[in-house]
Amino acid sequence: MSQTKKVLKYGERTITLIGTAHISNESVQEVTSTIKEDKPDCIGIELDSKRYESMMNPDSWQNLDIVKVLKAKQGFLMLANLVLGSFQRRMGENVGVKPGDEMKASIEVAKEMNIPFEMVDRPIHVTLRRAWAKNSLWGKCKLLATMISSAFDKEEISQEEIEALKNENEMDSMRGELSSYLPKVKEVLIDERDRYLACHIWECKGNNVMAVLGAGHLPGVQRHLEQIAAGNEKTDTSDISTVPEKGVGSKVAGWIIPILLILLVVMGFYFGGKNMGQKMIGSWIIWNSLLAGIGTIIAGGHPLTILVAIVGAPITSLCPVIGVGMCTGLVQAIVCKPKVKDMETVQVDAENLKGFYKNRILRVLLVFILSTIGSAAGTFIAGASFVKDVSGVFGKFVDKIVSFFKR
Numbered sequence: 001m002s003q004t005k006k007v008l009k010y011g012e013r014t015i016t017l018i019g020t021a022h023i024s025n026e027s028v029q030e031v032t033s034t035i036k037e038d039k040p041d042c043i044g045i046e047l048d049s050k051r052y053e054s055m056m057n058p059d060s061w062q063n064l065d066i067v068k069v070l071k072a073k074q075g076f077l078m079l080a081n082l083v084l085g086s087f088q089r090r091m092g093e094n095v096g097v098k099p100g101d102e103m104k105a106s107i108e109v110a111k112e113m114n115i116p117f118e119m120v121d122r123p124i125h126v127t128l129r130r131a132w133a134k135n136s137l138w139g140k141c142k143l144l145a146t147m148i149s150s151a152f153d154k155e156e157i158s159q160e161e162i163e164a165l166k167n168e169n170e171m172d173s174m175r176g177e178l179s180s181y182l183p184k185v186k187e188v189l190i191d192e193r194d195r196y197l198a199c200h201i202w203e204c205k206g207n208n209v210m211a212v213l214g215a216g217h218l219p220g221v222q223r224h225l226e227q228i229a230a231g232n233e234k235t236d237t238s239d240i241s242t243v244p245e246k247g248v249g250s251k252v253a254g255w256i257i258p259i260l261l262i263l264l265v266v267m268g269f270y271f272g273g274k275n276m277g278q279k280m281i282g283s284w285i286i287w288n289s290l291l292a293g294i295g296t297i298i299a300g301g302h303p304l305t306i307l308v309a310i311v312g313a314p315i316t317s318l319c320p321v322i323g324v325g326m327c328t329g330l331v332q333a334i335v336c337k338p339k340v341k342d343m344e345t346v347q348v349d350a351e352n353l354k355g356f357y358k359n360r361i362l363r364v365l366l367v368f369i370l371s372t373i374g375s376a377a378g379t380f381i382a383g384a385s386f387v388k389d390v391s392g393v394f395g396k397f398v399d400k401i402v403s404f405f406k407r
Helices: 025-038 049-056 058-063 066-071 075-093 101-112 124-133 137-151 159-164 168-181 183-202 215-229 248-298 303-316 324-335 340-349 353-358 360-406
Strands: 005-010 013-020 042-045 117-119 208-214
Touching: 005 215, 013 025, 013 183, 013 215, 025 101, 025 208, 042 101, 042 183, 049 101, 049 117, 049 124, 066 075, 066 324, 066 360, 075 124, 075 324, 075 360, 101 117, 101 208, 124 137, 124 183, 137 183, 183 208, 183 215, 208 215, 248 303, 248 324, 248 360, 303 324, 303 360, 324 360, 340 353, 340 360, 353 360
Parallel strands: 013 208, 042 117, 042 208
Antiparallel strands: 005 013
C-alpha cells in the first residue's frame, strides 16, 4: 500500500485517506485512479466552500471590491491569501501542475461517477485570522517576515522534491521546524485543522468514505478518527470554527499604550517644563509621520496617499479603532482605482515584486502594509524616547525632593 494511502476500519465502516502534495502530478493520478477503483459512498475534500467556488470559478476575482475589503479590516487576510497562493503556483509551474489540481480532479471524477462529495476543511479566512489572533506581537512579526520572504522566494523545486514532501519523515521534520519557529501557527494550521478535518470526514455519509487531503495531515487526522471511533472525542468543532474574540484585557490593552504615551507627555510638561513637553510632541509627530510617509513612498503610493500617511499617522497611532493603513489604503484605492485588468491578473501579479507595483489592487495592499509598519515603528521609537526623557527629568525631580528633606 502507498505510504500516502491509509485504509482505516471502524466496524462496518471504512475510511480511506489519500495524502497528496498540492502541486503533484502523481497525486492527481493517484486520487483519480483510487476513486474509480474503490467507488466510495462519499468523498471528503480538503477545501472549504469559498475555495471550492474560487476553484470552479477562477474569474471570481473580477468581482473583487478592494475598498470593501479594507473597510472590513481584511487587508492582511487578503494579502496572506495571495502570498500563499502565489507561492504554491510558482512551485507548481516547474512541474506543470496548478495548486489544488488533485482536489479538482477528485471533484470532477466524483461528478462523473455521481458520487456525493463534501467540503471538509475549515474556511481559510477563519484559519488565517485565528493564526494571527493567537500569535504574540513577536510571533506576528515573524509570521509577517516569513510571508514577505516567501512572496519573493525564487527557489525552484523539482518533481522529486515535491513527491518527497509526502514522505512521513520529511513531514515530521517540517512540522518540527514550524513548531519551533512559529508554534501558534503550527497549532492553528496543522493541529486544529487535523481535528477539524477528522470530525467532518467522520460525518460524511456512507460506510465507504474516502478523504483527499494534504499528506501532512494524515497522522493527525488518523489519530483523531481513532479517538472519535473509540468515543473519546466528539465531532463538535465549534470551539475552533470562529475567530476568538478579544477579551476585556486585550480590548483594554489597546487603549493602555495610547493613554500611557499621553501620560508620559503630560509628565514631560510637568517635570521638564514647556520645552520638554513640546519636544516630546514634536518627536511623536516627526517619527510617526516620517516613517509612515517613507513606507507609503516605498509602496509607490499616490502623492495624496503619502500626504494622508504623514498627516494621519500621529493621530491614528493613538486610536486603536482605526489604523493609518486603512486610511492610506482607502485613499490609494480611490485615487488610483483598480481596473478590471488588475482584478483579472491579481493572482499572477502576486508572484513577483514587479507585479505588486504594476497591479493597482496589490499596490493598495502594499500601501496598507508598509504605512502600517512605518507608523508602528514610529510609535515604538517615539515611545522609547518618551520613557528616556521622562525618566531623566523625573529622577532629577526626585533628587531635589530628597535634598529638600535632608536640609
